[in-house]
Amino acid sequence: MKILLVDGTIIGRKTGAILEQVQTYIKDFNPDMELVMLSLADYEHQFVDGRPLGEYNKDMQEIVHRFENADGYIIATPIFQGSIPGVLKNTFDMLHPRTMRYKPVSIVANGGTYQHHLVIENQLKPILDYFRCLVTPNYVYTHTSHFDDTNTIINEDVHDRLRELARVFVQYAEMSQNLSKETIDNP
Template sequence: MKILLVDGTVLGRKTGAILEEIQGYIEQFDGTLDLELVRFSDYEHQIVDGRPFDQYNTGMQELVRKLESADGYIFATPIFQGSIPGVLKNTLDFLNPKALRYKPVSIVANGGTHQHHLVVENQFKPILDYFRALVTPNYVYTHTSHFDDQNNIIDENVHERLQELARVFVKYCELSANLPKQPLD
């Protein structure tokens, strides 16, 4: 299974640092999964404006094709101004509505206040529900205080929660493998 660890921002390093930790935990539970870290900062983003898909730059076309062809996802997002970043929402707007159907998805997020974890519940999960993704019930929200100056996670409870998220995600991958997928039209 091709699993994308998606760093859904073009700024900062904390979400990428979280994904690097999760990658190690997933590999401990299932070394057969093909994991790829996808950083939005590696792509030149364009706004979805209704033009034909082939008129967008090659970077956006590559990113969308990569997302649509994967078998599962760990999405990492910072919380800015009480919301997911526009670049993440814009990229999701490119996707075919069937692209994530019955595919396992886990969410990790990072924010500057402890209350911003509600963005995952009230904003990001409903978007993934629209796609009918298999969203794991446990997500991990981190706060700036969980990191040192080099963006290493220093909170043991966060490590435990990331490990548990990885364990559940691997089980969702097993479940997803037996569910029929619909072709993208």
């Protein structure tokens, strides 16, 4: 299985640090999974405006193809101004509604206040529900105090929650292999 670990921002290092830790824990539970990082900071983005995919630049097309070719996702996002970054929402806007259907997804996020975890519940989960993803019930929200000056996670509770997230994600991924991605209804 190919799992896309999505760093959903173009600035900062904390979401990437969380993804690297999740990658390590997933490998502990299933070393056979192919884990591929996708950092949105590595691409030249265009605003999504409804054009056909072929009319966007190669970077935007590559992002879409990487999502299409993945069997599951770990979505990492910072919370800015009480919301997910525009670049992450723009990426979701590029995807066909069936792209992520019945594929497992886990969420990790970080922010500067403890209240921002609600963005996951109020913004990110509804988007993933629209795509009909298999969203794991546990997500991990981190606060800036959980990191040291080098963006290393120093909080043991966060490590425990990331391990649990990885364990549950692997089980969802295995379960999803038996689900048909075909549908008899419209998107």
